[in-house]
Amino acid sequence: MSEDDKKSVLLEIKDLKIEGYSDENWIEIVHGIDLTLHRGEVMGLIGESGAGKSTIGLAAMGFTRDGCRISNGTVLFDGMDLTTATRSERRALRGSRIAYVAQSAAASFNPAHKLIDQHTESSLLHKVSSKADSQEDAIELYRRLRLPNPEEIGFRYPHQVSGGQLQRAMTAMAMSCRPDLIIFDEPTTALDVTTQIEVLAAIRDIVDQFNTAALYITHDLAVVAQMADRIKVLLKGDEVEEADTRKMLADPEEDYTKSLWAVRSFKRDQKSEPAAGETPLISVKNVSASYGPVKVLDGVSFDIYRGRTVAVVGESGSGKSTTARCITGLLPPTQGEILYDGKPMPPNYKNRSKDQLRQCQMIYQMADTALNPKKRIGEIIGRPLQFYSGLRGADLKKRVDQLLDQIEMEPSLYYHRLPSELSGGQKQRVGIARSLAADPAFIICDEVTSALDQLVAEGILRLLDRLQKELNLAYMFITHDLATVRSIADVVVVMKEGKVVEMGPKEAMFQPPHHEYTDLLLSSVPEMDPDWLSNLLDQRGLDNIGEAAHQKKT
Amino acid sequence: MGGVLPLIGKRLLLGLVTLLVVSIIIFGAVELLPGDIAQQILGQSATEETVAALREELGLNRPSYVRYFEWLGGAVQGDFGVSLANERSVAEQLGPRFANTLFLAGLAALISVPLAIGLGVLAALYRNSVFDRVANALSLVAISSPEFFLGYILIVFFAVQNQMFPAISNVTPNMEMGERIYRTMLPAITMALVVTAYMMRMTRAAIINLLASPYIEMARLKGVPNGKVITRHALPNALAPIINVVALNLAYLITGVVLVEVVFVYPGVGQLLVDSVTKRDFPVVQACCLIFAATFILFNLIADVGAILSNPRLRHPK
Numbered sequence: 001m002s003e004d005d006k007k008s009v010l011l012e013i014k015d016l017k018i019e020g021y022s023d024e025n026w027i028e029i030v031h032g033i034d035l036t037l038h039r040g041e042v043m044g045l046i047g048e049s050g051a052g053k054s055t056i057g058l059a060a061m062g063f064t065r066d067g068c069r070i071s072n073g074t075v076l077f078d079g080m081d082l083t084t085a086t087r088s089e090r091r092a093l094r095g096s097r098i099a100y101v102a103q104s105a106a107a108s109f110n111p112a113h114k115l116i117d118q119h120t121e122s123s124l125l126h127k128v129s130s131k132a133d134s135q136e137d138a139i140e141l142y143r144r145l146r147l148p149n150p151e152e153i154g155f156r157y158p159h160q161v162s163g164g165q166l167q168r169a170m171t172a173m174a175m176s177c178r179p180d181l182i183i184f185d186e187p188t189t190a191l192d193v194t195t196q197i198e199v200l201a202a203i204r205d206i207v208d209q210f211n212t213a214a215l216y217i218t219h220d221l222a223v224v225a226q227m228a229d230r231i232k233v234l235l236k237g238d239e240v241e242e243a244d245t246r247k248m249l250a251d252p253e254e255d256y257t258k259s260l261w262a263v264r265s266f267k268r269d270q271k272s273e274p275a276a277g278e279t280p281l282i283s284v285k286n287v288s289a290s291y292g293p294v295k296v297l298d299g300v301s302f303d304i305y306r307g308r309t310v311a312v313v314g315e316s317g318s319g320k321s322t323t324a325r326c327i328t329g330l331l332p333p334t335q336g337e338i339l340y341d342g343k344p345m346p347p348n349y350k351n352r353s354k355d356q357l358r359q360c361q362m363i364y365q366m367a368d369t370a371l372n373p374k375k376r377i378g379e380i381i382g383r384p385l386q387f388y389s390g391l392r393g394a395d396l397k398k399r400v401d402q403l404l405d406q407i408e409m410e411p412s413l414y415y416h417r418l419p420s421e422l423s424g425g426q427k428q429r430v431g432i433a434r435s436l437a438a439d440p441a442f443i444i445c446d447e448v449t450s451a452l453d454q455l456v457a458e459g460i461l462r463l464l465d466r467l468q469k470e471l472n473l474a475y476m477f478i479t480h481d482l483a484t485v486r487s488i489a490d491v492v493v494v495m496k497e498g499k500v501v502e503m504g505p506k507e508a509m510f511q512p513p514h515h516e517y518t519d520l521l522l523s524s525v526p527e528m529d530p531d532w533l534s535n536l537l538d539q540r541g542l543d544n545i546g547e548a549a550h551q552k553k554t
Numbered sequence: 555m556g557g558v559l560p561l562i563g564k565r566l567l568l569g570l571v572t573l574l575v576v577s578i579i580i581f582g583a584v585e586l587l588p589g590d591i592a593q594q595i596l597g598q599s600a601t602e603e604t605v606a607a608l609r610e611e612l613g614l615n616r617p618s619y620v621r622y623f624e625w626l627g628g629a630v631q632g633d634f635g636v637s638l639a640n641e642r643s644v645a646e647q648l649g650p651r652f653a654n655t656l657f658l659a660g661l662a663a664l665i666s667v668p669l670a671i672g673l674g675v676l677a678a679l680y681r682n683s684v685f686d687r688v689a690n691a692l693s694l695v696a697i698s699s700p701e702f703f704l705g706y707i708l709i710v711f712f713a714v715q716n717q718m719f720p721a722i723s724n725v726t727p728n729m730e731m732g733e734r735i736y737r738t739m740l741p742a743i744t745m746a747l748v749v750t751a752y753m754m755r756m757t758r759a760a761i762i763n764l765l766a767s768p769y770i771e772m773a774r775l776k777g778v779p780n781g782k783v784i785t786r787h788a789l790p791n792a793l794a795p796i797i798n799v800v801a802l803n804l805a806y807l808i809t810g811v812v813l814v815e816v817v818f819v820y821p822g823v824g825q826l827l828v829d830s831v832t833k834r835d836f837p838v839v840q841a842c843c844l845i846f847a848a849t850f851i852l853f854n855l856i857a858d859v860g861a862i863l864s865n866p867r868l869r870h871p872k
């Protein structure tokens with residue numbers, strides 16, 4: 001392909017407006033976006049939830065979800081306007097010339113068919129190649145994407161393949177007709193960091209090899225920095241700015257972009273080590289637990305001191321949340337014990353006293369489902385006050401108001417609202433107030449920021465930090481996000497497959513040398529430097545990242 | 555298949571236990587009726603002595619659990635005792651009639667199952683269109699009308715006004731297949747109308763339920779046409795609920811025939827059951843109930859096994 005071809009425009013979106021239907025009204029959700037993408041170019045679309053990234057990405061295929069419509073503008077793909085094209089014209093493009101890679105491969109592969117049958121569907125449908133050729137090509141693509149057993153893996157069903165492998169298989173599927181354009185819609189958001197890096201490397205590699213243009217949609221700046229040639233920042237359906245990746249990272253113009261860039265700046269210093277001889281507030285002693293016959297925790301021990309934060313990190317399935325369930329007594333351990341202030345607690349929460357229950361509270365990942373949608377905020381926060389402290393009437397109201405003040409929400413405005421009338425961040429604050437209402441000494445925060453946008457998450461972290469200082473709270477912070485760990489932890493516990501592989505003070509944990517697994521985990525967290533992925537791959541080689549690294553060890 | 559066989563075995567065992575419990579209930583219910591068989595046979599005018607003599611002869615003086623096990627033991631070997639009305643073996647009377655009922659139900663199933671699934675798929679494909687609305691409205695009408703009423707309406711239109719089919723479905727054992735189907739048509743259509751409606755609505759709902767799934771969106775984004783999205787991507791995942799409703803409706807076809815058989819004077823188990831109840835012929839009633847119960851349990855079992863087999867996670871374990 002000559003340099004001119006490479007520069008020719010593939011996709012041109014002009015003044016695109018999209019409306020969504022809600023409460024019997026059409027409301028504009030994308031307000032006139034322009035976008036130009038050349039052949040072989042990768043553009044990153046970033047923004048918080050509600051920015052309209054996915055909606056724009058789908059519109060680039062001439063597709064809108066149910067309840068949405070394109071109300072204005074043109075989407076020119078290689079000269080054809082997709083907004084006026086007939087259904088069959090658009091259908092002929094999808095899968096063959098424009099392909100889509102979805103956020104959750106596990107949900108986007110049809111559970112009833114084998115991977116390879118789903119892979120070959122597009123090329124058969126669009127009559128690009130025969131079934132046999134297409135299968136052969138699939139195996140070749142699996143090999144290039146470094147999937148294990150490329151000859152055999154396609155003949156499995158989706159549930160028989162791991163999440164990271166599925167995501168690569170989906171990228172292979174998108175490549176099946178060698179499209180001119182691929183829309184990547186948050187392809188690594190649902191993956192663990194160690195798996196993410198492998199998928200990122202695979203995607204970048206294959207997009208380069210076939211000179212495919214791509215729209216890469218994500219909310220993760222560090223990821224987009226690795227993948228995109230240019231970045232477009234979106235906010236609530238409007239464009240904020242667009243620039244080449246390096247320029248955008250080094251020198252953003254708009255305040256909003258700068259604020260996004262600054263998110264990861266919050267960091268508090270590690271607190272001093274507790275005095276020798278101080279009794280830990282919570283002590284997990286050699287705890288093992290199982291779900292039915294499956295052993296999920298194996299001899300886990302760590303201590304949590306007053307006023308300190310212990311961050312528990314690890315991939316999904318490593319036993320972080322199970323440890324929390326053992327501490328709260330929801331899952332009685334099969335071995336070992338939980339000490340509170342040096343004294344053992346009954347393993348089952350049913351046998352604990354009200355005071356023991358009060359001391360140990362939880363904040364959940366999904367504030368949406370953790371708050372009763374039928375109760376008003378005042379009732380939600382007031383319930384533990386009634387239950388633990390027996391407050392009634394005016395005393396109760398006064399205490400709820402105090403708690404609302406503490407989480408920086410104006411009592412007169414929010415006391416009578418329902419959870420559905422709050423934003424995600426506000427709901428999480430109510431979750432925090434509810435746990436504080438019990439007047440605990442110890443709070444378990446289970447992935448409390450992972451469902452939130454970065455700016456909002458930052459606010460929650462600052463609030464938790466302030467409350468810790470004011471109330472001398474101890475936190476157990478469960479997370480898979482190492483940036484969060486860096487900002488608020490005192491002690492880091494790294495878990496893998498139900499065991500603690502390494503633990504220590506934060507400052508020591510972020511300095512080499514590490515346990516091999518900690519090292520893998522830490523080095524897999526993307527950094528804002530656009531050369532980070534290339535440098536890392538140069539340094540470690542493809543076999544020392546992600547699943548390949550796991551497999552090599554076992 | 556390692557994971558599937560124990561599951562199926564467990565379901566089978568549960569089915570057997572259920573059948574045992576049902577047999578106890580059936581036997582017990584007859585025991586609870588006022589008066590016993592000896593009194594029924596001899597009638598109001600019999601003297602105490604003759605009744606006692608007959609009781610002795612029939613073994614009715616023995617405790618009920620002994621008689622239960624005797625009856626159960628016979629039933630397992632296909633011997634349901636002797637009819638009180640005509641002293642013929644119950645099994646002998648029941649056999650050909652049960653075959654007739656199976657034939658009627660089978661014909662109804664052949665009409666209704668493909669029709670229901672086809673209509674359900676079409677209704678899901680053209681959801682909220684005129685076709686969908688009309689199909690939904692008609693199916694509601696069919697569900698809400700009692701079978702005997704539907705039966706009479708069909709008789710009015712197709713037997714009286716048009717004389718396309720006979721109003722009375724009297725089939726005999728050595729009738730030709732074509733003739734048999736012709737005579738059974740009206741009751742079969744009556745039954746089919748009722749069950750088609752249920753199965754169609756369930757098929758439509760099960761498919762529409764899946765249309766918001768990411769893999770359906772993915773299929774559309776791969777350029778798969780609408781019809782194929784439904785048949786290839788939605789239908790295979792909707793099979794479990796569809797199999798369930800189909801199996802339950804097939805069971806209903808066999809056990810729910812009583813009214814329809816009476817309306818069309820069709821010589822099936824339903825007719826026999828109604829006749830025997832009026833004659834207080836307990837051994838026949840017991841046998842009919844046990845057969846109905848067994849059919850219901852069998853189809854539930856088939857539904858369970860079908861649902862298990864339609865799940866790729868169970869069919870292909872990791």
